[in-house]
Amino acid sequence: MNLNQVTLESSNIGRSVAFYRRLGLELFVLSDHYARLLCPGGATFSVHLAETPSCGGALIYFECEDLDARCERLTAEGVVFDSPPTDQRWLWREARLSDPDGNRLCLYWAGENRVNPPWRVVTES
Secondary structure, X not given: OXXXXXXXXXXXXXXXXXXXXXXXXXXEEEOOOEEEEEOOOOOEEEEEEOOOOOOOOOEEEEEOXXXXXXXXXXXXXXXXXXXXXXXXXXXXXXXXXXXXXXXXXXXXXXXXXHOOOOOOOOOOO
């Protein structure tokens, strides 16, 4: 089973599409109440219109091999980060921000440690 898509609520589809395109996602479906974007690597991400978006405890991760350069470019374009790219104890480098509706996002680079950290659980077949 593969994760195909994450969908978030948005109070303004156009504003959300502009934001996520700025992050590097490619728009391929657009209507007045829904937009779907393609992430590099093949997963999809979408936003759907909600009168009052309910931002819960979800934290959405987007992996970026060019994390530092991307964050520098986005900052220069006016995107505000809650925390800049920082090395974490779990061996990932992360930067945190929120989208225009307050949904929490993490841009990160983990490399091989994403699925093969030194503490990976080894299961017997």
